[in-house]
Amino acid sequence: MSGESMEQRTVEVLDLPEGLEEELLYLYFENKRRSGGGPLESVEKKDNRAVLVFEEAEAAARVLAKGHHVLLNTELGVKRPPSKDRRRLLLRGTNPDTSAEMIELYVENMMDLNMTDYALIPSPGRDVVVIHLSQPLSKDFQTLSTKISKRTLDGAKVTLEQVEQTDSVLVENLHPGTTPDLLTLYFESERGGSQKVKEVTMLSEGTAKVSFGDYESVDSVLDRPHKLNDTKLVVKPCFDFLQPAQSSASDVLSDETQAEMEDSSEDLNDIQMRTSPLLVDADPDQSSPAGTSDSCQSSSQTTLQILADSKEREAKAVVEDLIEKAETLSCHVAITDPVKCALFRSSTFYQDVQKANPNFSVQNRADGVHIEGPNKLQLQQLKDRISDFIGSMVETRFILELEKAQFLDRKDVKEHLLRTIHQPGSSFLYTVSDSTVSVTSLSQKSADQACSFLKSQVGCFSMPVEMAQEAMLCCREWSEFLQSLGFTSAKVSEQGGNIDVLTLKGMEDEKQAAIMEFLTTPIERETVISMEPGRLKYIQIHCHQLLADMDQVSIFPLEAKDACGLKIHGDAVACQMAEEVLEGVVSSICTRTIKANAPGVARFLDEKECRSVLNEMETKFQVYICPVYVPWKPLQQEDIFETALQMMSQKNFQKGSVNDSAQDAKSDSVQTDCNGTSNRGLLDGAEREPNQLDDMDDVDLYTAEQPDEGTVEFSQSPADQNAASGSFLWTDEIQGLDSDLEEEAQLSLAIQYSLESSNRVQKDDEEQLKKALELSKQLIEDEHTSGNTDKTPSLDQQKTNIGISLEDLIKAANTIELVVFAGYSCDLIRVDIAFGKKVSQRQVEEKLEHRNIRHMSDYHRKCLETIKRKHAVEIQIQGTIVAISGFKDYVTGALCDVKLLIEKISNSVSDEEILKTVQWVRHDPASSDAHPYSADASVFIENAWRMKLKKVDILLNNQPHIISFDKMQEYNIASGKSVKISRKLIDLGNVTQDVPEEEYSLLANLPEATKVDEESDEFQDVVKNFYGTIQEYHSKIRIIQVEKLMNRLLYNQYKLKKASVLQQSTHPTIERTLYHGTSEASVKEICVHGFNRSFCGKNATVYGQGVYFAVNSALSVQDQYSPPNTDGYKFVFVSKVLTGDFTKGCHSMKTAPLKETGDIPLRYDSVTDDISRPTMFVIFNDTQAFPEYLITCQRIHR
DSSP states (O other): OTTTTTTTEEHHHHHHHOOOHHHHHHHTOOOOHHHHHHOEEEEEEETTEEEEEESSSHHHHHHHHOOOEEEEEEEEEEEEOOOOEEEEEESSOOOOTSSSSHHHHHHHHHHHHOOGEEEEEOTSSEEEEEEEEEEEOOOOOHHHHHHHHSOOOOTTTEEHHHEEEOOOEEEEOOOTTOOOOHHHHHSSTTTTTTOOOEEEEOOOOSOOEEEEEEEEHHOOOOOSSSSETEOOEEEEEEOOOGGOOOHHHHHHHHHHHHHHHHHHHHHHHHHHHHHHHHHHHHTTTTTTTHHHHHHHHHHHHHHHHHHHHHHHHHHHHHHHHHHHHTTOOOEEEEEOHHEEEEEEEESSHHHHHHHTTTTTTEEETTTOOOOOOOEEHHHHHHHHHHHHHHOOEEEEEEOHHHHHHHTTTTTHHHHHHHHHHHTTTEEEEEETTTEEEEEESHHHHHHHHHHHHHHHHHHEEEOOOOHHHHTTTTTTHHHHHHHHHEEEEEOOOTTEEEEEEETTOOOOHHHHHHHHHHHHHHEEEEEEOOOOOOHHHHHHHHHHHHHHOOOTTEEEEOOOOOOEEEEEEEEEHHHHHHHHHHHHHHHEEEEEEEEEEEEHHHTTSSSSSHHHHHHHHHHHTTTEEEOOOOOOOOOOOOHHHHHHHHTTTTEEEOOOOOGGHHHHHHHHHHHOOOSBHHHHHHHHHHHSSSSSGGTTTTTTOOOOOOOOOOOOOOOOOOHHHHHGGGGGOOOOOOOOOOOOHHHHHHHHHHHHHHHHHHTTTHHHHHHHHHHHHHHHHHHHHHHHIIIIIIIIIHHHHHHHHHHHHHHHHHHHHEEEEEEEEEESSSHHHHHHHHHHHHHHHHHEEEEEEEEEGGGGOOOHHHHHHHHHHHTOOOOEEETEEEEEEEEHHHHHHHHHHHHHHHHHHHHSSHHHHHHEEEEEEOOTTTTOOEOOHHHHHHHHHHHHHTTSSEEEEEEEEEEEEEHHHHHHHTEEEETEEEEEEEEGGGGTTOOOOOOOOOOOOOOOOEEEEEEEOSSSSHHHHHHHHHHHHHHGGTTTTTEEEEEEEEEEHHHHHHHHHHHHHHHHHSSSEEEEEEEEEEOOHHHHHHHOOOOOOGGGTTTTTTOSSSSSEEEEEHHTSSTTOOOOOOOOOOOOEEEEEEOOSSEEEOOOOOSSOSSSSSSSSSSSSSEESSSSSSSSEEOOOOOGGGEEEEEEEEOOOO
């Protein structure tokens, strides 16, 4: 509890019911089962609220978390009490005549604030000013308060005070007619701050006080502007000392009387208007108009007179009430002794006085009795009577043995004794101080009787205990038992062998039987000694014999993240002893963090040799060593030259000269595909040639995707780096495609579009195409205006982060931390020295000298950084010497790479020679004009070209680009535009020689299949799903292997189709994982070209002439669909299939049928055998399915 503040342990209880006793509050909030609370330190009750202080902050937190509390059929409110407000301070004692400017200057000088850091809110009397800070106070308040108290303000001595948080705000400048309900709705809405409103009080027509449920709500409301009914509201914190003083009785009377008279006048007019017609109808015999008029006038005057008399009587009553309140007298009878004050409150005299004097208010307070009444003489008489009563109280003392006195002072014993003797004329209270018992009563006789009663109520007895039972008395179970037993105090006698027990008279036999039952009943305990993992490991390694010797209990280690330590189970006495011993061991363990700084030490930590060194020191010095480090990871790219070039690509290059800027902008305005042809041309071709394909049997009539969806971005990804070796890699997060795959995907989409458009109305088709092209044009314009500010910086920032992380990894390789646990602090120092010596013994330095080291370029220096990162060594250059230091094996590897680098420097062409012989240019797609790159960019591109790279990233004008040497293109990732580039040989008379483009085909990038590791989660998931639907074949099929298929072309076509289905489909599930069994001969065809409708009918065409997929693998493993090969192997594809909207199929279907709804003729995406419970799906579009896994299985013959 020492570390817990009073604020954390305090709870404020609201809405207490009348007559609620303090004792009931104690009992309820100490009951953990009902209220969630615990032991209370104090309870302060005032009117209908109380402040509770718990012994533990955890109990207060449970009470607040429970929220719902009911006592005496009344729901109580609980909340944290107000704490000191860190954003508002009180400047008290200011001169009312001091100008606001002088106060502002004083505050700014004394508190070191700017004008925007605060606002001043003066009280109506201007003697108090609230300083409203924009941010919580960061300075020490006591220092600030002392500083201000030493400096006067305009001759006045002022003080700085802290104020408690307020839960209310003052709202001014309200629109006439604003109601409390409207203000409640506003402040509980998102526009007003979304805060729970507790109460709204209208102070005047334009001012209201709004109280919230939480104190934190006030700052949230004050930090935002407010506007209601087109009127800007003035909202400021509400404090009582900022409110105007209450008006005098005469003013109130004047205002209320005037208001009532005005209301009276309005009421009279209203009643006159309503009663006149009734009077006419009441006298039908009056025939003349004059008679009617006189009658109405007479009745109206009578009604007016009655109402005027009534209002006059009400006004007089109000005046009398105000005068009576103004003449109320009061006095106070001080009671310094809290015991006498409590005795007065519990006596019948207090109730008798209240009943006998109904016109007087008699309140018993903490410091005495407060009396209010209208008659001065009676007030004095009542005061004298109460003073005499208090003066007649008698206090008597007697001495008891210390143990017995402490027993009488126990709360439960005291409450029981007071209830037992409580009867008219015998009221008393007692207190205990050491061995002295003080009894306070209303008379000497009553005090003497109370003393005799208290002495007689303490009963004691002794009972023998065995030695084994005596050990039980030291356990916490014994203390818990005595607490639950009640009215009992016990201790072991000084001679031993007996228990001396104190209890109340008459309870001796009952308590003795309960104690004997407790001592003779075996008790088991389970406890956990929590500790950090390092201490647990130390105990397991070096204290294992101690743990083994504690054979009377069971000890289990807990090594979970949320619970670490030792769990002890067994007999309570044995557990207590084991717990005390182990807690002593844990507290005696010393710990120290050792830092080691040496080149490559983090990499060395992963080596077996380092582990052997640490084990040796653990054994020698009896310690446990726990490394705290980020595991060193090897460089992903082993080629240091390519890695260095990638690092260089993060440098920003100027694209070209200033004169080329306008041409660049013009060139970028036309979006082209990889061959320089605009998307418009591709779609125009698709639109012009639909009739050429009308006679195809397997025509696919689908709703075409919008043309802008066919634009596939070309971006650098990890997969691109692997493309050189012929492997494919993709995930759901792929950002773009290679140029050749983009052409294939767009061509497939254009063919689909041409096929589908034949079934559309030509006019509608043209309108859709026009809208799509306008949208595409608008997107291009938006990219020009916002691309540089939104998209590009994020990519640039991403590359910057990569560079920073590489530098951090180089530094991290040279530093480690070891946390050492030992039994003695001297062992920690020995480990520090020993490990430092072990590391230094393994450090070596190699030097290499070469004259070309002086001529290293920025690229070559990047290569050196890459070598440092790759081998975890330190490299220093001094003139023509390269010094490599670190662990011996790492230095040897780094030395080889440095030699390669020096050889490369020797054979490399200088930047100047490159610029004299070669120039890289880009071509404007509109005019084919050549624009040269800047010198730095041209050198960078030439170096990459010389390294035989297929592509390289480059940052041009702070925008990421990709230079593709295969296609001789520059691709802007931010805008998605590409332009042609060429390598210009200056020595050939400025004749441009374009590097010829290679022919690309599907066979140049054959798909691959990778076997899935049987230990991986991926393999387990595929197999689990496969066997989950195999039904009766579960014990008849054995899986041989699972292969993951990688075909980027098929995947990207599938993704394009998925976007189209997602737009048109109304079914919540558009994609399913289904099974397709096939023969060995068809496996390769499907892996390369996907599922082909031309093969339909091989196995079944019951529901249409398309490709069939099964929901359950049980269907696909049947020999009819997956016939075994000569080795008995069967082949089943696990595929992603776009089922979208589906209907029931039939044999004659060559494509999915048209939907019945909608103006545009749209088709279903697939068909099935049963709409409600489908077991198979049929698709008629080859790009609608993607083979994800190939399962090779075999039938088990028994």
